[in-house]
Amino acid sequence: MSRPRPKAQRSESLHRQVARNIRNDIEAGRLRDGQSLPSTRELAAEWQVSPFTITEAMDVLIREGLVVSKPRAGRVVHAPHVTEAPRPKVSVTQVVFVGGFAGSGKTELGRVLARETGWSILDKDTTTRSVVEVALELQGLSPNDRESDVYVNKIRPREYEALIGTMTENVQCGNSAIVTAPFIREFSDAAWVSRIQATCKDLGATPHFVWVYCDASTMHTYVRHRGAARDATKLANWETYISGIDLELRPPVPHIVIDNSASSKPLQDQARNLLATILNEDVDK
Template sequence: MSRPRSGVRRSEPLHQQVARNIRNDIEAGRLRDGQPLPSTRELASEWNVSPFTINEAMDVLIKEGLITSKPRAGRVVNAPHVTAEARPKPSSPQVLVVGGYAGSGKTELGRIVARETGWPMLDKDTLTRPVVEAALELLGLSPNDRESDMYVNKIRPREYEALISAMTENVQCGNSAIVTAPFVKEFSDPAWAERIQATCAAMGAKVSFAWVFCDADTMHTYVRHRGAARDAQKLANWDDYIAGIDLELRPPAPHVVIDNSASSKPLQDQARSLVSSLLSKDADQQ
């Protein structure tokens, strides 16, 4: 809750947007059970909304049981279910490949699934960003560059190579894995999906693909909310960015679509349905 946030947009009521993002942070484990929340005034400043809007958002989360209000302690996260549930172990390694555009919520989905299952969470940015930023600086480029030919043709392929290698090593050790990255180029290439399927099959693992969809307005809210420097160019030219991407892109293999738009079902509900589906398929194949 300490990172700066830009103002939310009005694709849904402001308090619902704030509640949705805080709910996702709770379910993804960024906000922990028993953790005190900042004051109303601090949250209002953080989200660039009025204290009234924050109070409305808190009322939503209190009614859902995710927040409690305690005398002298203020508002506190109430989410013992996030860590207390039993974690199922599949009969053979499972690989869940999660893609989506910037700000779609793919990392949040991956984190929720990881907390539900105990499977390792392999996120491209977490694994590679410090090295990528250092490499870009050594090449005389901005560490936030994600548009130049040097990044796209020289550095990006190595990022994904490292990510898939981390997945492969986990599966070779008998572990399942959740792999999150945009995968925009990869999901445009049927041959890439076939190679991943063949690689996993050769190791006795089952692979599933998920695409996190987000409408343009909600995506804009998420991108602004995370405040990442690498998103500055997208935000400065948002209309051009949206015009240049294909919101209808889907993986070129059997897949699940997770709708993380403002009007969709809560992300945690969709994540749990996804986990149930993966484990049901595993049980059917035993």
């Protein structure tokens, strides 16, 4: 948590916004049990808020039991449940497809689910980004380009092909998987969804489709906070970007919506409810 982050926005109180983001990092495993947090002054500089705001945020996390104060160690992450929770066993291999717009929190949701289950997490960016960046540079384009015809029509389809191939290989080996990607085109295409359902059925796996919804204001905050170079065009033309996407997009099959807006229930609670639904369906089969 050392890189500077853009100034926190007021879609919710600043200290709760900071607490929520740190909570998500803890539950997703980015901050580990026993890890010391930066000092109040360092966190204040990182989040571009006052030290008092950081103290309030830490008080929230301390009350929740996610942070403890230790002599000479300062504030320390307390999250044994993240690594020590019993992993569920399933009778049928499960595949969870998690989609959402940039900054919706789909990767965080995927990581929480993976932490809870031990299932493979297959994230499109992690799987393909370094190769995509080289491919774009070889075409004389910016490695951060995600808008050109070359990327959209030539490179992007291969990204998803590689992602689904990796999922298939995991399932063939008997591993349940959590697959995270925007899936904007894919979840809009009933034929694509039908093919994925058929592929999973042939592999003896049960697919689940999840859409992570986030209101425009909260999404803007998430995108700004992650500071990814590939988001520069979106941020520079945010109103145009938002007006060009369909926030009501949903998969054309039975699915679960996770609301990751600032006013929603904690992402971790929704993740566990989602997992309970999946496991109950597995028991019923």
